[in-house]
Amino acid sequence: MPDSDRQTPPGPRFDWQADLRLITEAAREAGKVAMAHFGQSPEVWWKNEGRSPVSAADYAANRILEEILRHARPNYGWLSEETDDDPARLSCDTLFVIDPIDGTRAFLAGKDTWCVSVAVVYKGAPVAGILVAPSLGEEFTATIDGPARRNGQDIAVSTAGIEDSLKLASAQDMVASFSPVLRPRIERVEHIPSLAYRLALVADGRIDATLVKKSSHDWDLAAADLILARAGGGITDLDGQPLVYNREEVTHPVLCAASAELLPALLKNISRIPRS
Template sequence: MPESDKKPLAPAAPRFDWQADLALIADAAREAGKVAMAHFGQSPEVWWKNEGRSPVSAADYAANRILEEILRHARPNYGWLSEETDDDPARLSCDTLFVIDPIDGTRAFLAGKDTWCVSVAVVHKGKPVAGILVAPSLHEEFTATIDGPARRNGQDIAVSTAGIEDSLKLASAQDMVAIFSPILRPRIERVDHIPSLAYRLALVADGRIDATLVKKSAHDWDLAAADLILARAGGSVTDLDGQSLVYNREDVTHPVLCAASADILPALLKNISRIPRS
């Protein structure tokens, strides 16, 4: 065939090394965890945001700063969304970005409780592709990439094998349990409140609880890393219509959600008898 008749080759699809990104965010999250631990139990200064509904402490800001220093220097082309950084609409034009909660569970942190964590995710085209939760006070780390297993402290984890006919450990407020049908409710064993949403989802991924309900208005930074970890462990978190979550939209809040193993989630959703107001 003459050279002039040859069709040009299509450009190769970009290759992404999400394992390298996981290594990067893991190092950064561990450093942020060390910074937070230096404030833990030390009564850090506290301010109130969202019209006085949400506390933020000097520890949150300090952990956020170290994450920014490490991650933005390493990946200057990635966008940025963090609970403790003023939102920059430029993130909407980024295919890939970091989604950060420097301390998920600030109320627990300030109360001296161990159930808080540093949550860091890489989100690509609306989906998390690498994520880590570091819970330094509990000596736990949960990790996953889109093409690898979910792990806790380096060991593979999986969701509970409980079926819809079994007794189900559900982490939720009492008023949220009432959304389930009277048929299912007697089989629900409600677990005490777990302040960190990210850590709560990790417990579903780890099989320590079977499911959780999430009140409306959770944010991308509460969910992205834990969403991926749960998915790679065999579970899912969706809205009440069974729709998966999309990240890095203009509105970063989400409706009421349900999380469980992929095997029982559809049945749980079918057993919702009323839509909660909160």
């Protein structure tokens, strides 16, 4: 089931617009904090056995998000890339899912394609989300019961079909996994370091689709997943299953994102990619 087919989660009626206003305020403040470090060579450490950089900017942005959000919603759970995971989140129906700087490598290299990603997740599904890309002057927002917007204007996915030329954001080895019939019509776009921002570009139609390598995390995906869904798209695993958030395991297998119409056809044309 594509994410665009998701309906408002069952249960009491919540004011997700109020949560969107809250996370928008927090993400903007975190963006300001990050921008104060941008281009200033912040201190860098390495995690995940030296494979992933984290900077003083990431930690500073995370702190301001915690201060604002946890004070405003003390009953919500918390999952952030830059906070030690607390298993207590698993007992929370509602939680914040945070990446203080998605695209840290781009940030440290002085490239503009990074963003602050904040989502509210309710019973495994994102219900409010924002991406703030301060260096680009862009904000993407959505709630489960409202439109996807970029800088306040409604956005929609591309109308490209499987028979058209397709702009695809993925590594070359993943493009090679498509069927020989489809491959000649694929135009591979330049690498976009922030996964969240890449999905936002699918949501507003600047690219048609993307393949995502395995081991992406909840915090890379939750806000962008919702924005893409409300723009008429979806992101699923290679079996067409939508993502579930706030599980014990927060990583995901190989994923594909596109418009709701294009996504099933792309999935039928993929082969040779390990599914986990």
